[in-house]
Amino acid sequence: MGKHRVLILGGGFGGLYTARALCRSAAAPAVEVTLVSRTPNFLFLPLLYEILTDEVTDWQIAPPLTEVLPSNCRFIHGDVVGGEFSAGQCRVRVHQSDSDLLLEADTLVLALGNVSDDFGLPGVKTHTRPFRSLADAHALKSAVEEAVRRATGSRETAAFAIIGAGPSGVELAAVVADKLHAELRKVGLPPTQVHLHLVDRLSEILPQYASALRHFAERELARRGVHLHLGVGVAACSASGVELENGAHVAADTIVWTAGSRPTPVLAEFPFVRDRRGRIPVARTLEVPGFPGVYALGDIAASAAAPATAQVAVRQALVVADNIAARLRGAPLREYHYESLGEMMTLGRGTGAANILGLAFDGVTGYLTRRLVYLLAMPDTWHATRVGLSWLGQSIEEVWQAWSVPAATD
Ligand SMILES: Cc1cc2nc3c(=O)[nH]c(=O)nc-3n(C[C@H](O)[C@H](O)[C@H](O)COP(=O)(O)OP(=O)(O)OC[C@H]3O[C@@H](n4cnc5c(N)ncnc54)[C@H](O)[C@@H]3O)c2cc1C
Structure with missing residues (x-):
């Protein structure tokens, strides 16, 4: 009898960690696992912000899937596309050959993740940028550098707006502020040369987080001069900035949209029921009801109260x-x-800042705890070891520079 064919769609937290666990389990000799992803690299999204501040590099947070997938897992770099979907069958456009492939499987695992959602608001698609990929992070970093270059020549102020004061928007506002201030320092301009706005329709930031974390974040945003516009929704975005529902206008040259996300649109091509947010409802076993041998997990799965986080996707x-x-x-x-x-x-x-098992801390302790936890959560021990050593090297170099600069001027 042939091996049991398992087809995993998506190479993010849900797909990659399923493949790794299955290919290393006692069932490995009996299964033939194939993983399909449109990106050739896994992306450790929780560390994406630090691309802006050069605290991480591309290879550290986005290792090639071929490096972190077990050798007994076949990888196909391609797009799951619309067409002839039925349970256990899937059409994939293979990137290398630009041709379509019909894959068949005994077990199908769907882990295709979320995309940005503009809620159909005018101007959001054309005048805002998402923050979900390495390319998005590098483009935003360049936009910050370019804005400071323009301000240097013209002495005009640069303005950035981030929409959404959930975890993504808050973390992004803090790192964008630090990047802006670092660039301004380089050219001798004061921090007042830039404005950074954070907008949310809710009346407080991070409503889903413990109050201690909210308090830490409010303090750090205030310290960085971030202007908060809370309790008012966005009506539209344009080349000149953000129109708020109360009629106010927030001037901004660059607008980043972190306010909403929804499951990747290709799910509409599957025969599965979806809830009003476009997610696939799953049973507690993470199987899709009515389709034995089909599982959905991570951001695209509606599973009781589980939020769309990497933490949930990995455990699922x-x-x-x-x-x-x-x-x-x-x-x-x-x-x-x-x-x-x-x-x-x-x-x-x-x-x-971190809140682990009810214990909240911030500052350098919060930073180091977060780094350590993420290092331990990286998908592959060899990759994690290389990343850990390079972080150590970076820290030693920074401490060395901090010590050697005053010594040189003595
Ligand atoms: C900027 C940012 C920061 C975040 N920070 C945190 C955090 O600090 N902590 C936390 O717990 N969570 C965080 N999250 C949320 C977390 O990253 C997601 O919940 C998690 O990635 C979900 O895993 P997933 O496998 O469902 O989707 P993903 O990890 O997004 O993986 C989806 C995969 O599917 C592939 N794919 C999509 N469409 C297709 C297609 N048509 N064909 C082929 N492949 C396709 C993608 O290339 C990708 O490989 C963050 C998210 C973002 C955007």
């Missing part, structure tokens, strides 16, 4: 891998129950 991946193996043995399936381990965030260069 372990359950999916276990359940695929259990089905092969004829054993009962495991259930996924959401439980938060806490929250962590960057609050600018060299500073962070």
